[in-house]
Amino acid sequence: MKYIWNNYRYLILRRVVQIGLLVLYFGANAWGWSVLQGNLSSSVIFGVIPMSDPYAALQMLAAGALLATNLLMGVAVATLFYLLVGGRAFCSWVCPINMVTDAANVLRSRLGFNRLANKQPASRKMRYWILGLSLIISAVMGVTAFEFISPISMLHRGIVFGIGFGWAAVVVIFLFDLFVLKNGWCGHLCPLGGFYSLLGKFSFIRVHHYEENCTLCMKCKEVCPEHQVLHMIGKKSIPVLSGECTNCARCIEVCDDEALGFSIRKLAEKKTGA
Amino acid sequence: MSQKKTNISKKREPLSDRRKFILNMARGVGIAALSGFVWSAYVDEATASQLLLRPPGAIKEDDFLKTCIKCGLCVEACPYDTLMLAAPGDNDRPLGTPYFVPRDVPCYMCTDIPCVPVCPTGALDESSVSTDGKLDINIADMGLAVIDKESCIAYWGIQCDACYRACPILGKAITIEYDQNTRTGKHAFMKPIVHSDACTGCGLCEHACVTEKPAIFILPREIAMGKAGSHYIKGWDKSDEKRLEGATTKINTTEISKQKASDKLNGDMLEGLY
Numbered sequence A: 001m002k003y004i005w006n007n008y009r010y011l012i013l014r015r016v017v018q019i020g021l022l023v024l025y026f027g028a029n030a031w032g033w034s035v036l037q038g039n040l041s042s043s044v045i046f047g048v049i050p051m052s053d054p055y056a057a058l059q060m061l062a063a064g065a066l067l068a069t070n071l072l073m074g075v076a077v078a079t080l081f082y083l084l085v086g087g088r089a090f091c092s093w094v095c096p097i098n099m100v101t102d103a104a105n106v107l108r109s110r111l112g113f114n115r116l117a118n119k120q121p122a123s124r125k126m127r128y129w130i131l132g133l134s135l136i137i138s139a140v141m142g143v144t145a146f147e148f149i150s151p152i153s154m155l156h157r158g159i160v161f162g163i164g165f166g167w168a169a170v171v172v173i174f175l176f177d178l179f180v181l182k183n184g185w186c187g188h189l190c191p192l193g194g195f196y197s198l199l200g201k202f203s204f205i206r207v208h209h210y211e212e213n214c215t216l217c218m219k220c221k222e223v224c225p226e227h228q229v230l231h232m233i234g235k236k237s238i239p240v241l242s243g244e245c246t247n248c249a250r251c252i253e254v255c256d257d258e259a260l261g262f263s264i265r266k267l268a269e270k271k272t273g274a
Numbered sequence B: 001m002s003q004k005k006t007n008i009s010k011k012r013e014p015l016s017d018r019r020k021f022i023l024n025m026a027r028g029v030g031i032a033a034l035s036g037f038v039w040s041a042y043v044d045e046a047t048a049s050q051l052l053l054r055p056p057g058a059i060k061e062d063d064f065l066k067t068c069i070k071c072g073l074c075v076e077a078c079p080y081d082t083l084m085l086a087a088p089g090d091n092d093r094p095l096g097t098p099y100f101v102p103r104d105v106p107c108y109m110c111t112d113i114p115c116v117p118v119c120p121t122g123a124l125d126e127s128s129v130s131t132d133g134k135l136d137i138n139i140a141d142m143g144l145a146v147i148d149k150e151s152c153i154a155y156w157g158i159q160c161d162a163c164y165r166a167c168p169i170l171g172k173a174i175t176i177e178y179d180q181n182t183r184t185g186k187h188a189f190m191k192p193i194v195h196s197d198a199c200t201g202c203g204l205c206e207h208a209c210v211t212e213k214p215a216i217f218i219l220p221r222e223i224a225m226g227k228a229g230s231h232y233i234k235g236w237d238k239s240d241e242k243r244l245e246g247a248t249t250k251i252n253t254t255e256i257s258k259q260k261a262s263d264k265l266n267g268d269m270l271e272g273l274y
């Protein structure tokens, strides 16, 4: 029991948050709850606080739409929130696709596909290209390009509004991550993840490495969906500064030697300075 | 011999960094262009529908597609479950955008129009359904009812006024026109007529229509209506006749046309006269 708690406490917490949010959204549509209305594109919390997807707003801007004040307020709230908790905290704590890709990843390592190809054939920079491309297409076509193909919104709307789930897209992502590319969707392609990576560069809560405790077991790098961000393991006591870290805290909980933990950006910087 | 050897090794020399960079760039641009084309073609296809009925207050379809963030707050606000978000796979419905199908559930024209003020993006525009700063559902324009006289049984001479009774603005949006039934010689036709200046396109009539497939149905206004063109003037209508005031008396002489008379009349002959 203690083992499970030590090794999976954040994972359990993340699932509780992810599923809890889905239940709240679902309840708003099905039973009229007012805790969390709308969906991940734009929500209202407790019937007052707006929160809107800044990436969707960016596409609207590119497409030439007028941005309403209400929307801008929602965008501001979401941006500030993720600046605080870590940009890609969205990916590991909120996004429903995360459960799909995590499942594919677990199955992948159980089945041993990871040992098949050591070197990943694809660049993790692709998401930024796709992000840029989505804005160009939005501008040229005059519609929000990613919003019309986003499997994230398809799945989320499907769960919240019960409208034909968008199973196909979800299955494609699952199979892609399982058979084709490790962390394929979330770690390489997803432009929303790319967007939050850029935002996350500046965010406050960070994972911190304490080199003096590290026994070089590399469990953290194995479990990390964005292992390139952990380049300092065993080398330097610094925070993970890449925005691509999802703040999933898997590394923290698999580490048996207390060589990883959460820290606040300011404090972290002081520590490394000293 | 040694000369030959160096030649071969020269051939197989790894690409220079510069060359690699250029090749990589070219490949990146190529892949981006390819995916850009596929992506925009898909988005173009997916947003092409014109036959969808939008919630009250919806802005012009072009703008709606770039402005609506697909949050479903309007859907949740509607007490009659009129509105739905388009599901994946409904290929003639732009993914995730709200619409309604009046034959299933029409818009009941709530006087407080709960679906409109909740819209965070202005895709549903409050001012377009307000008179003197007060919400006024009677000026909503979701579409226009069209009657197929061949399947409307009232036009056959059978007594039916289901649509007329169902209309929330009966007497204005639908009126009944009395006419003599010359077939029987002793009965009257009571024909429903829709007036485009009052009809909101709520679809209560379509919902109520007793025929197997409704003989009265809602179409988006641009599709339901024709246009006479500015060169036709209603001489009996004072305000329309006013358009003649600034007209010049310049006389046009034209050659004898080689076109058919009907083509000419519908064409450009009268252009520039007024």
Ligand code: SF4
Pocket: A207, A220, A223, A224, A225, A226, A227, A229, A230, A240, A244, A245, A246, A247, A248, A249, A250, A251, A252
């Ligand atoms: S560094 Fe740690 S918290 Fe960040 S993504 Fe990797 S495992 Fe998760």
Ligand code: SF4
Pocket: B055, B056, B077, B078, B079, B080, B081, B082, B083, B106, B107, B108, B109, B110, B113, B114, B115, B116, B137
């Ligand atoms: S006016 Fe009322 S019935 Fe019509 S769509 Fe809006 S909330 Fe629904």
Ligand code: SF4
Pocket: B067, B068, B069, B070, B071, B072, B073, B074, B075, B097, B098, B118, B119, B120, B121, B122, B123, B124
């Ligand atoms: S509330 Fe507005 S933005 Fe949200 S789905 Fe409805 S029309 Fe679109």
Ligand code: SF4
Pocket: B144, B145, B163, B166, B167, B168, B169, B170, B173, B174, B194, B198, B199, B200, B201, B202, B203, B204, B205, B206, B218
């Ligand atoms: S759609 Fe039908 S019921 Fe609604 S206002 Fe028009 S004529 Fe009346």
